Amino acid sequence: KNQVEQSPQSLIILEGKNCTLQCNYTVSPFSNLRWYKQDTGRGPVSLTIMTFSENTKSNGRYTATLDADTKQSSLHITASQLSDSASYICVVGVNQAGTALIFGKGTTLSVSS
Amino acid sequence: GAGVSQTPSNKVTEKGKYVELRCDPISGHTALYWYRQSLGQGPEFLIYFQGTGAADDSGLPNDRFFAVRPEGSVSTLKIQRTERGDSAVYLCASSLTFGTNTGELFFGEGSRLTVL
Numbered sequence: 001k002n003q004v005e006q007s008p009q010s011l012i013i014l015e016g017k018n019c020t021l022q023c024n025y026t027v028s029p030f031s032n033l034r035w036y037k038q039d040t041g042r043g044p045v046s047l048t049i050m051t052f053s054e055n056t057k058s059n060g061r062y063t064a065t066l067d068a069d070t071k072q073s074s075l076h077i078t079a080s081q082l083s084d085s086a087s088y089i090c091v092v093g094v095n096q097a098g099t100a101l102i103f104g105k106g107t108t109l110s111v112s113s
Numbered sequence: 114g115a116g117v118s119q120t121p122s123n124k125v126t127e128k129g130k131y132v133e134l135r136c137d138p139i140s141g142h143t144a145l146y147w148y149r150q151s152l153g154q155g156p157e158f159l160i161y162f163q164g165t166g167a168a169d170d171s172g173l174p175n176d177r178f179f180a181v182r183p184e185g186s187v188s189t190l191k192i193q194r195t196e197r198g199d200s201a202v203y204l205c206a207s208s209l210t211f212g213t214n215t216g217e218l219f220f221g222e223g224s225r226l227t228v229l
Binding site for chain 2: 044
């Protein structure tokens, strides 16, 4: 069964600190892995998209890594800001015709001052 | 338009009523998706359009749910005989590319449906 598991479920950090969110997946055949940021009451916004051949991709203070062998990804946030408080969702694409995107439940990050 | 637009942003209805939720995708995006998101969960796939046709409707939970996209742009998600369990945020997304699911998805703000 195709699944995407994220950890931790929630996280609280102080402003300025770094943090790393984890994503493990059992999806086959793999096509791509995405990280989305979802602010409360808003739609998800894409942070990164990585294909099988990519093992790291950055978007400002966000850096995603992908290990296709172990089927793990991480999202590292550097020098956190209050505006980073949101849910971060890992999404894995299945390599088949159509739109098979498997969503994780997300990690809720709270950045406090 | 500049982004994906969804209306209404909030809808409160009574059990058994009929509801329509509208999605206006980014201009030129041929792929359109509907997702449902319950509190504390990730989005759950409902249906996907390529142009006017539903390419994949395997996520629709039952025959009370139906979606159309008659002219290949605006889409309407229709829910008949609503039940309390239908309460959720309904998200729409559009994409320039389709078929290989590598295109970037742009989401709307969602329509929050509450069934009393």
